[in-house]
Amino acid sequence: MLKSIEWKDGRVFILDQSLLPHRIEYIECNDYPEVAEAIKTLKIRGAPAIGIAAAMGVAIGAERLKVETRSEFLKSLNSIIEVMLRTRPTAVNIRWAMDRLKRLVDSNSGKDVSELKEILKREALKILEEDIETNRSIGLHGLPLIKEGINILTHCNAGSLATGGYGTVTAPMFIAREKGIRFHVFVDETRPVLQGARLTTLELLKAGIDCTLITDNSAGALMKKGLIDLIIVGADRVTRRGDVANKIGTYSLAVLAKENNIPFYVAAPLSSIDFKIESAEEIPIEERPADEVTTIMGIRIAPEGVKVKNMAFDVTPAGYITGIITEKGIFTPDEISRLQG
Ligand code: MRU
Numbered sequence: 001m002l003k004s005i006e007w008k009d010g011r012v013f014i015l016d017q018s019l020l021p022h023r024i025e026y027i028e029c030n031d032y033p034e035v036a037e038a039i040k041t042l043k044i045r046g047a048p049a050i051g052i053a054a055a056m057g058v059a060i061g062a063e064r065l066k067v068e069t070r071s072e073f074l075k076s077l078n079s080i081i082e083v084m085l086r087t088r089p090t091a092v093n094i095r096w097a098m099d100r101l102k103r104l105v106d107s108n109s110g111k112d113v114s115e116l117k118e119i120l121k122r123e124a125l126k127i128l129e130e131d132i133e134t135n136r137s138i139g140l141h142g143l144p145l146i147k148e149g150i151n152i153l154t155h156c157n158a159g160s161l162a163t164g165g166y167g168t169v170t171a172p173m174f175i176a177r178e179k180g181i182r183f184h185v186f187v188d189e190t191r192p193v194l195q196g197a198r199l200t201t202l203e204l205l206k207a208g209i210d211c212t213l214i215t216d217n218s219a220g221a222l223m224k225k226g227l228i229d230l231i232i233v234g235a236d237r238v239t240r241r242g243d244v245a246n247k248i249g250t251y252s253l254a255v256l257a258k259e260n261n262i263p264f265y266v267a268a269p270l271s272s273i274d275f276k277i278e279s280a281e282e283i284p285i286e287e288r289p290a291d292e293v294t295t296i297m298g299i300r301i302a303p304e305g306v307k308v309k310n311m312a313f314d315v316t317p318a319g320y321i322t323g324i325i326t327e328k329g330i331f332t333p334d335e336i337s338r339l340q341g
Pocket of ligand 1 (some may be wrong): 168200
């Protein structure tokens with residue numbers, strides 16, 4: 001399994017996912033702006049993974065600060081956190097990680113600068129470790145859905161590359177495979193940046209899971225033909241009432257799933273639930289650069305001067321969702337608000 005991010009020898013190493021599946025190269029980040037840039041440019045992506053990266057970014061940024069007093073430290077720390085929060089707006093995991101680090105610093109009011117640096121580093125590593133555990137629990141809870149012989153459809157990449165460990169959507173699949181259950185996965189290529197084609201198929205093939213790559217436009221026809229038994233997708237943000245923001249195209253799949261009576265599940269850790277908001281309208285939807293649409297892997301496919309709208313995410317209303325697979329179990333969207341800790 002490829003590690004998406006690692007803290008080693010006082011530096012953060014990020015697997016450059018923009019080069020996959022062709023090259024495996026890690027970017028060495030020596031300070032927080034490099035981590036922020038890697039998040040913005042999708043070198044690391046996927047909601048839990050960018051939460052972990054942002055936390056490590058803050059930890060390494062704090063480590064490099066040359067200030068003596070606690071108040072100078074806190075001021076600089078807040079600006080580093082702001083930089084991380086501005087990288088990508090839709091996944092709530094970045095804000096979740098930043099809030100967690102802020103609370104920790106607040107609760108350690110007696111500690112000096114060097115102690116705070118150490119505390120932040122330990123917490124960032126803990127966020128990574130916990131995510132690995134969380135993935136495993138999501139996998140165990142989702143496992144009963146993976147019945148012998150079924151065909152699953154997934155979109156984008158909610159695999160190990162998008163998290164610290166087993167992935168969210170892929171966790172039940174990896175465990176099912178380990179247990180010898182046979183099943184097959186259709187993978188949407190996921191335009192514009194092809195996370196499905198480049199990343200999810202790579203992960204499934206590596207794990208020995210039978211999979212087939214399809215164009216995004218094929219999903220509806222396959223459902224209509226009765227070739228899909230189950231859909232599982234990830235989430236960037238789940239609201240209190242169970243609306244789900246995820247990679248653009250997820251909403252279309254959910255509507256088609258309902259039309260064709262196919263169970264539609266979302267796999268997401270509690271860190272992707274935004275208990276502060278009720279409805280989907282409150283979720284900021286990231287719009288990304290035009291060249292992601294006018295080019296494919298650097299090759300221009302559209303005429304110069306064409307207008308482009310590139311929304312990275314859409315929102316699926318709770319009513320289309322059969323269940324949300326979390327580390328605490330599978331819940332219907334209307335049960336989500338009860339999970340608030
Ligand atoms: O733009 P991306 O690649 O960060 O989008 C990723 C997704 O939409 C995933 O489905 C989501 O973050 C869940 S990852 C476990």
